[in-house]
Amino acid sequence: MPLSSVFPRSLLVCIAALMVTVLLRAAGTTEVFFSPEGGCTDAIVREVRKASRSVHVQAFSFTSQPIARALTEASKRGVEVVVLFDQGIVQEPHAAMEILVKAGVPWFLDREHSIAHNKVMVIDDSVVVTGSFNFTTAAEHHNAENVLVIHDPDLAARFQANWKLHRAHSQSGVFPSLPAPSGRSSRRTRQP
Numbered sequence: 213m214p215l216s217s218v219f220p221r222s223l224l225v226c227i228a229a230l231m232v233t234v235l236l237r238a239a240g241t242t243e244v245f246f247s248p249e250g251g252c253t254d255a256i257v258r259e260v261r262k263a264s265r266s267v268h269v270q271a272f273s274f275t276s277q278p279i280a281r282a283l284t285e286a287s288k289r290g291v292e293v294v295v296l297f298d299q300g301i302v303q304e305p306h307a308a309m310e311i312l313v314k315a316g317v318p319w320f321l322d323r324e325h326s327i328a329h330n331k332v333m334v335i336d337d338s339v340v341v342t343g344s345f346n347f348t349t350a351a352e353h354h355n356a357e358n359v360l361v362i363h364d365p366d367l368a369a370r371f372q373a374n375w376k377l378h379r380a381h382s383q384s385g386v387f388p389s390l391p392a393p394s395g396r397s398s399r400r401t402r403q404p
């Protein structure tokens with residue numbers, strides 16, 4: 213006997229929808245965005261605005277003022293925002309950095325690698341933002357990039373653990389009067 217003859221069709225549809233929702237949540241949901249002009253910056257800003265506890269960032273490059281403002285606003289509402297930068301940040305335009313620095317957002321330089329090339333945000337221990345997309349104006353408007361927004365606490369825990377490794381060997385910096393780039397002459401050539 214078919215189920216539809218026992219239960220109302222609308223009830224079966226509701227049960228099926230509920231099962232799909234449960235399965236998606238169990239597997240984690242993922243969104244993807246592509247540059248240029250594909251909504252990458254907006255997606256990142258949206259996730260940062262939803263943060264309630266923490267936003268842990270590792271950035272290779274950072275010139276996006278919308279993302280800087282979103283991080284600053286999160287920090288001001290009590291979210292723990294901490295940013296790790298590649299040492300090359302000193303060579304970039306200052307406006308986005310100044311937004312963070314003037315707001316007192318904690319930030320550190322990761323000098324342990326030839327390139328600290330991760331572009332990652334771990335939000336509330338449950339969401340990972342990552343991809344080729346640097347947090348920059350160029351990545352949003354000019355480059356071919358991608359960014360994934362992954363809702364998966366298990367994956368977030370792995371990224372969080374990796375972020376903590378980098379946080380442990382990162383150092384406080386002063387901006388813009390940081391050591392000159394020539395101080396890195398003994399390191400391997402930087403190729404993003």
Ligand SMILES: [Zn+2]
Nearest residue numbers: 322324377378
């Ligand atoms: Zn590191």
